[in-house]
Amino acid sequence: MAEEVKLMKGNEAIAHAAIRYGVDGYFGYPITPQSEILETLMAEMPWEKTGMVVLQAESEVAAINMVYGGAGTGKRVMTSSSSPGVSLKQEGISYLAGAELPCLVVNVMRGGPGLGTIQPSQADYFQTVKGGGHGDYRLITLAPSSVQEMADFVGLGFELAFKYSNPAIILADGIIGQMMEKVVLPPFHPRRTEEEIIAECPWAARGKTAGRKPNVITSLELDPAKMEENNIRFQAKYRKIEENEVRYEEFQCEDAEYLLIAFGSSARICQKVVENARAKGIKLGLLRPITLWPFPKKVIAAYADKVKGMLSVELNAGQMVEDVRLAVNGKVKVEHFGRLGGIVFTPDEVLEALKKNFEL
Amino acid sequence: MEVNEIIKPENLVYEKPRLMNENPMHYCPGCSHGVIHKLIAEVIAEMGMEDKTIGISPVGCAVFAYNYIDIDWIEAAHGRAPAIATAVKRLNPDKMVFTYQGDGDLAAIGTAETIHAANRGENIVIVFVNNAIYGMTGGQMAPTTLEGMPTATCPYGRNIALNGYPLKIGDLLAQLEGTCLVTRQSVQTAAAVRKAKKMLRKAFENSMAGKGTSIVEFVSTCSSGWKMTPEKANKWMEENMFPFYPLGDLKNKE
Ligand SMILES: Cc1ncc(C[n+]2csc(CCOP(=O)(O)OP(=O)(O)O)c2C)c(N)n1
Ligand code: SF4
Numbered sequence: 053m054a055e056e057v058k059l060m061k062g063n064e065a066i067a068h069a070a071i072r073y074g075v076d077g078y079f080g081y082p083i084t085p086q087s088e089i090l091e092t093l094m095a096e097m098p099w100e101k102t103g104m105v106v107l108q109a110e111s112e113v114a115a116i117n118m119v120y121g122g123a124g125t126g127k128r129v130m131t132s133s134s135s136p137g138v139s140l141k142q143e144g145i146s147y148l149a150g151a152e153l154p155c156l157v158v159n160v161m162r163g164g165p166g167l168g169t170i171q172p173s174q175a176d177y178f179q180t181v182k183g184g185g186h187g188d189y190r191l192i193t194l195a196p197s198s199v200q201e202m203a204d205f206v207g208l209g210f211e212l213a214f215k216y217s218n219p220a221i222i223l224a225d226g227i228i229g230q231m232m233e234k235v236v237l238p239p240f241h242p243r244r245t246e247e248e249i250i251a252e253c254p255w256a257a258r259g260k261t262a263g264r265k266p267n268v269i270t271s272l273e274l275d276p277a278k279m280e281e282n283n284i285r286f287q288a289k290y291r292k293i294e295e296n297e298v299r300y301e302e303f304q305c306e307d308a309e310y311l312l313i314a315f316g317s318s319a320r321i322c323q324k325v326v327e328n329a330r331a332k333g334i335k336l337g338l339l340r341p342i343t344l345w346p347f348p349k350k351v352i353a354a355y356a357d358k359v360k361g362m363l364s365v366e367l368n369a370g371q372m373v374e375d376v377r378l379a380v381n382g383k384v385k386v387e388h389f390g391r392l393g394g395i396v397f398t399p400d401e402v403l404e405a406l407k408k409n410f411e412l
Numbered sequence: 413m414e415v416n417e418i419i420k421p422e423n424l425v426y427e428k429p430r431l432m433n434e435n436p437m438h439y440c441p442g443c444s445h446g447v448i449h450k451l452i453a454e455v456i457a458e459m460g461m462e463d464k465t466i467g468i469s470p471v472g473c474a475v476f477a478y479n480y481i482d483i484d485w486i487e488a489a490h491g492r493a494p495a496i497a498t499a500v501k502r503l504n505p506d507k508m509v510f511t512y513q514g515d516g517d518l519a520a521i522g523t524a525e526t527i528h529a530a531n532r533g534e535n536i537v538i539v540f541v542n543n544a545i546y547g548m549t550g551g552q553m554a555p556t557t558l559e560g561m562p563t564a565t566c567p568y569g570r571n572i573a574l575n576g577y578p579l580k581i582g583d584l585l586a587q588l589e590g591t592c593l594v595t596r597q598s599v600q601t602a603a604a605v606r607k608a609k610k611m612l613r614k615a616f617e618n619s620m621a622g623k624g625t626s627i628v629e630f631v632s633t634c635s636s637g638w639k640m641t642p643e644k645a646n647k648w649m650e651e652n653m654f655p656f657y658p659l660g661d662l663k664n665k666e
Contacts, residue, residue, distance in 0.1 A: 110528035121496030257484035270487035
């Protein structure tokens with residue numbers, strides 16, 4: 053059977069993918085530019101089809117704690133929001149990480165700080181990959197650059213979250229959330245049965261059955277020696293994720309003399325920049341991190357020996373560029389180009405910035 | 413009666429509840445939390461629901477409730493227990509779900525979560541321990557602290573002009589369509605304990621019958637925070653707390 057191709061917004065794709073992937077619950081609070089996720093779910097009424105629970109919470113704080121509760125019972129649960137709302141979720145995300153619970157968060161970023169603007173931005177990079185909440189924790193961060201990836205990363209996000217018992221986040225922006233593209237939705241998965249959940253999540257709080265100890269979901273440990281042990285365990289897990297789960301895409305990098313590093317919607321624009329540059333005889337390539345954490349530092353470090361310069365192109369004042377510089381460790385010049393506050397750069401602007409920074 | 417007589421099974425008048433374990437409790441002597449834990453353990457066991465019950469413990473003195481009652485637990489962030497319980501119950505409708513919260517947790521930082529869970533009529537039980545003070549952090553003012561009552565952050569007594577009025581959150585919750593039972597109980601005498609247990613059982617039964625949110629408020633003491641002996645604290649509670657937070661059902665829908 054031919055795959056059915058549909059035309060929809062990135063936000064809608066997330067909602068449909070969630071239903072099809074067999075997600076048990078979604079909890080959210082409206083905020084532009086991601087409200088279509090909750091709206092689509094409410095219109096689809098998945099509780100009648102798959103039994104999926106969808107609830108409009110009283111706040112982002114409540115929504116992330118609903119996710120914490122659902123995840124604590126071993127269910128596949130998710131929430132979505134945009135920048136100001138994701139700030140409110142940080143306490144809950146820290147608790148999820150501290151209790152080692154799997155879940156999926158979606159941030160369709162808009163310009164800040166503060167209430168900012170509803171236009172697209174990538175200014176929550178630091179918040180997401182450096183730990184927006186308190187404590188030493190990491191979020192598995194997937195950065196989609198197409199509507200197709202919005203749909204695909206729902207499944208991938210849950211897969212990684214459950215594999216490592218850790219929250220995962222899709223870090224998109226207003227462009228990817230709002231633009232319409234063709235998409236092939238994932239096939240239908242039934243939701244897991246009670247037995248399957250218990251088998252996959254023996255730690256879950258589902259009612260203490262005879263013969264086992266109580267399951268307690270908590271991030272609290274007052275004994276500092278034990279709390280250090282917990283932290284060491286988390287760090288070992290994070291190293292394993294860094295070892296195994298780095299994802300990125302290379303575009304015309306083989307013979308590149310200069311490299312653009314960009315994620316999400318910026319990477320889409322940068323593809324055009326690469327084409328335009330090559331038409332003018334500049335050997336330019338694009339490296340697109342798909343996982344922002346774990347960051348593809350090894351491959352970027354390897355390119356530092358091959359290229360003459362790198363430009364980190366971001367819809368912010370220079371955030372990912374710090375990780376690129378750490379990876380490159382001074383071996384090659386790394387510069388940043390960005391627009392701020394919801395303004396999106398054109399391919400010409402990026403090419404001009406490249407030429408200026410590297411005197412081409 | 414001789415000791416060997418007393419320990420005969422036929423002379424047994426009281427037992428430690430089956431679901432309470434041997435872990436030494438961290439509560440101060442005379443604290444209401446211990447008695448309320450015991451009632452919860454008894455009710456769950458008597459209903460035969462231990463394999464279906466999920467408790468949500470708060471941030472507050474009862475944060476370690478999970479160390480004492482052998483059921484499955486989820487430990488909440490400060491004030492968020494009703495949101496957590498909402499999802500646990502909606503995703504697992506066959507489970508019996510309750511939160512256990514102090515007055516700071518439920519009526520200050522978690523007011524929004526409390527009111528909205530109750531207003532949605534979530535089929536959960538909220539056990540609310542109102543000791544008019546923040547026990548865990550060392551006796552600071554709570555939303556329920558009485559006028560004139562001294563605490564670490566109102567050392568000269570709660571001043572209405574400065575701190576506002578003590579919050580009768582139980583009365584507020586009773587106004588919401590989503591609640592089916594809002595009752596105020598205490599545990600300072602054997603008679604009060606018996607009555608409280610009856611209402612607690614009703615609350616848990618309501619949650620499984622899908623009747624909406626049940627809230628059992630326990631007007632309680634905090635002898636450490638109040639800086640009184642347990643005996644004096646009980647007396648002070650009867651004389652000062654009960655007139656402002658009168659015991660009885662604020663709402664009991666049949
Ligand atoms: C977000 C957050 N703010 C503050 C605290 C500190 N804190 C811990 S317990 C508590 C008050 C608890 O008082 P109450 O809910 O009345 O319970 P009690 O200890 O009296 O049983 C506070 C403020 C915290 N843990 N988390
Ligand atoms: S501080 Fe107060 S509430 Fe906490 S255990 Fe002691 S008496 Fe009980």
